[in-house]
Amino acid sequence: MQNESPSMERELKISLIKDIENLDALMKLGEIYYSSDRLCLAKSCFSKILGISNDIYQKEKTRKFLLITERDIQMNQSKMDHSVPDFLDLLIKELLEHSLNDYYYNIDMELFEMMSVPVSIDRVVVNTENEKTEILNQLQGITELYYHLEDKNSRDLLMKLLAFRLLGNKKVMLPLNTMEYWAKRKSLQNLINSNEKIITKSHKWNLQLFDLRKINFDLQLFCFPIGISATFVDGQYEYDNISPAIKAREGDIVIDAGGCFGDTALYFAHEVGENGVVYTIEFIQSNLEIMKKNFSLNENLQQRITIVERPVWNRSNEILYYMDQGPASFVTFSKTKDVNKETHTVSIDDLVKERAIPKIDFIKMDIEGAEINALNGAVKTIQEFRPKLAIAIYHQIKDFASVVNFISDLNLDYKFYLGHYTIYAQETILFAIPK
Structure with a gap:
């Protein structure tokens, strides 16, 4: 040798x-x-x-x-x-450890049924060839993300997520896929309040009415079981592997970018209490209809929430065109026959200035791959207030590299952690907190 x-x-x-x-x-x-x-x-x-x-x-x-x-x-x-x-x-070691596995039905069956996708024993949910190309293209930045992460839990999780994307669900089972997780998901059926439901316009998904008092949230809302699980049970916007946890707290002012049906805004409103404020950013009309219905069910929390009906971007007053498909809506700068609804952007810096918001304590973003643009429009806010951050990085591999480097390059002495809240590739959150 x-x-x-x-x-x-x-x-x-x-x-x-x-x-x-x-x-x-x-x-x-x-x-x-x-x-x-x-x-x-x-x-x-x-x-x-x-x-x-x-x-x-x-x-x-x-x-x-x-x-x-x-x-x-x-x-x-x-x-x-x-x-x-x-x-x-470490990545090669992770791939070798998983490569001889052969899992069956390593999928979220409830999600498949909700989306009317056929379930099969060998169902593949990852395009591994595309993932390999993207990961190799972004390998240096992903390496930098690994060394930015503050704790072993975060670093180990990153390796698992990369292995899942490189090898697929036949080879890799993500950490959340446990009997305890499925038992908690099943228990959510006990929170369904009535036979009343909302059927979404675009995909005909059934949103059932949940009463969350049994799990210590004094609120009710129409949502998916998966959404209830991620936001309220698994704590998608809390990083609790350290003490104190990274989360919204009493009296915080929160920006909730990507409000969808209002579940995250209600969660944040519950956490910030009577003295806190939540600005939830959502512009898709079919989402807003459901959001406002959910807020009307929770008048005490609704008083703490302000809806901003514009897409968040790096600059304000840019014209965007979109096709309303609920949570899966499509956005572009070019008008087409199908993508023809018009809206105007807002930056977080301008939002803070226009509304004379005295401070920002927590920023959450899950905006379908527009996170790095939105962060570019929030530089002054982040520099002035050094808020806690919870940024989705799962929409595109390049965000694994770009988001952490963008925040780090601001030289504001942030520490970084990683969370993941599904058994598939979606819902990876990068948490950042100033030292």
């Missing part, structure tokens, strides 16, 4: 991100790991080869390498490299 150049080692790792069953790359990288005393990583590569190779000669060669590697691990600890593996080493 011989040492290779760092560039050769990186090329081999990239090859394995593209195809974790590349036997030639596995063997060469395993030898490099062994030669540099990264014995556990070498063992992972050699073990993978034995699990998938059909070549008798190759398997015999690999057994010999695995034998001397295992002997050194057990009997020659002085040979072990105890330094912390780098990002690519």
Whole structure:
């Protein structure tokens, strides 16, 4: 076994991100790991080869390498490299650990049924080829995200999410997919208040009326069970792996960018109390109809909420055109036959100025990939008030890199954490809090 150049080692790792069953790359990288005393990583590569190779000669060669590697691990600890593996080493290790799995029905069946999507035993929900291309294009920025993350929980979660996107739901089961999670989801049926429901205009989804007093939220609303679970049970906009948790608190002024049906605005209004204020930003008319219905059911909380019926952007008064499809609405700067409803943008900085908002304590964004543009329009607000941030980064891979770097480049001494609130690729939230 011989040492290779760092560039050769990186090329081999990239090859394995593209195809974790590349036997030639596995063997060469395993030898490099062994030669540099990264014995556990070498063992992972050699073990993978034995699990998938059909070549008798190759398997015999690999057994010999695995034998001397295992002997050194057990009997020659002085040979072990105890330094912390780098990002690519850890990603390769994560991919190897998952690559022999073969999960069935690793999907959210309730979501599939709601969306009238057929359920099958081998249903794939990730376009892994597209994900590989995007992740490799953004690899440097994703690496920077990893090293920005403050705690092990966040870093481990990022690795799981990347593995899920690279290998798919047949190979990777995300952390939320547990019996406890499904039991909590099932228990939400006990919160349905009546047979009354709202059917959404675009997709004909059924929104049932939930009474949340049994789970310590004095409010009711029309929503999906999945939405209730994420926002009110799993705490999608709270990071509670540290103490104190990152969340909206009593007396806070909150910007809720991406209000949809009003569930997050009601959650924030509950958390900020009588002295707090929530500005919820939503411009899709069919969403607003449901939002206002939900607010009317909760008069005490409604008094704390102000609706801003404009899309948030980096500049105000830009003309946008959209097609109203509820939560899946399409937005563009160009008017077409189908995308022809018109609206005007607002920046967070202008919103704060126009309304003379005295402070901003918490900003949440989940706006279908427009987050980095909205952040560009909130620089003055973030610089002045240094609010807590909860920013969705799951809509496009480039946001895994761009959002954390944008906030970090403001030099406001933020710490970063990562949360994820589904069993699929959606609902990854980057939390940021000033030190």
